[in-house]
Amino acid sequence: MFEQVRQLGAASMDAIREMGRMSLFLMEIFVSMLVPPYRWTRFLQQVHFIGIRSLFVVALTAVFAGMVLGLQGYYTLSRFGSEALLGPAVALSIIRELGPVLSGLMVTGRAGSALTAELGIMRIREQIDALEVMGIAPMPFLVVPRIEAGLLVLPLLTLLFDVIGIWGGYLVAVRLLGMSGGTFLGGIESAVEMHDIVTGLIKSVSFGLIVTWICTYKGYYTRRGAEGVSHATTSAVVLSSVLILVCDYFITSIML
């Protein structure tokens, strides 16, 4: 019994220590963001890597998410004779929830894991140490451009997701199920407010920070060779995904 309590205590202390290290890492990122030089080339490279190269997967996810919402929404709403509300239902679901959340999860899977693996390999091959010995601070050089790119790119990807997702819902509702296009789009126009779009964008900025923060942290402090990189990548993806969903709940509850 005593041993179990001791183990529980040790695990709790480890978790608290890890959270402290992550918070310090985030603070160091914010401080480094303010200090020149600003590395525009590296920032644009990361915008390309995290944003442009995620376009296809985000677009694909968006179109099918919109189509499924269209089908399920029609099926449910038709039971209550409220098919006319399908447009607003699809649009609000996507703009307020699915757009930011699914974009965040897709970027975590496609780019976040790669960020962790890249930094992890740099760490175990002593490339980060090499930067330090050259007098180049690794934080502004390696981490800050990735964080800034995440903050910019996630909202843009989310907006793209919103447009394509609504278009997917429109395809199913109007082309497949024979609903009037005017009813679908008119409902959206009257139901969606700027507040909904801002809520989605606030979420996407938060998710952009979460994904890049967690993934760079896990990669930056990778230890113990190839197995360490594998472990860091897995835990970065899992933790980012969970934090996205947890954070989504809290932002929703605050912004409702």
Add this chain to the structure above:
Amino acid sequence: MLSPLPLGELLVANGCVTARQLDLALQRQRASGTSSVVSAHLVGRTLVEMGYIDQSALHECLYRQFATERENYLVDSVVQPVIQFERVVKVLDGRRVLDAVDLTIPANRVTAIIGMSGGGKSVLLKHMVGLMKPDQGTVRVGEQPLAGLFGRELSRVRGRFSLLFQGGALFDSLNVYDNVAFPLREKTKCSETEIRARVMRCLEEVNLVGMERKYPDELSGGMMKRAALARALVTDPEILLLDEPTAGLDPIIENAIHYLICDTFLRTRYTMVIISHAVPEIFKWCHHVIVLHRGKVLFSGPSREVNASSDPVIRQFIRGDLDGPIQVI
């Protein structure tokens, strides 16, 4: 203090080539558009190409010069310490990796640090550049204690160093040229033309011309080490740290790297610290030897004296005996 030796003058002074032959070689270099700085570095290769000296005689001449200096070490010089460890303790995972280490690295000399694997050699090297901080004790570079240095001050001290990592630590996403140019692009305001001249000079020195566009994963172990050495040399550091520069290489490449280090030292007079397992071979290539065992310094002195040590651990390590105070199996 020893001054850098132009290779051409050294060869003439040792009677390996005549002054006339050296002139002809330098003229040929000038005719081919090689800058005067590069000429001084590469005249040996031109002399070999022109048939005035063969490669082995060139190496022999370099080695003779180094051996003379090594034998006179402590006799002909007042050695200034450039790095000092004072009662340095480092504990990693509950083990005292450095146990009250006191040592001095002499300026403008080649120092070899030897010892068993896991004996704390790489940890020692990382303390010298501030990649690790001691739990107790002080590390000084010149007169400056490293503890408490941050940001630009630490960066300034690190600017005096170059470190050749054991695995090379070349950036995977950059080719050889860009790897070597990297510290110049990031830390200096040199123009691309100047960077190109310095990079090509360093690649010539390590005999990697023609490999500029190769990526690290396309290089052999020896090429990787030479490319990393070129990157370490390109910033003209005061202190060059080499972490096992010959580990995992065949004897011929190992010998070539030792000659390269000797050549670089004679030309530049950088302070060099080499971690090596190439015992006793490394004693030929250094002035000063430090033996580290279980976190303690067992020996620190001229390389010619280490063979005469009566310490049973040092004797066993040098001979590679299985019997003795170090129990491996």
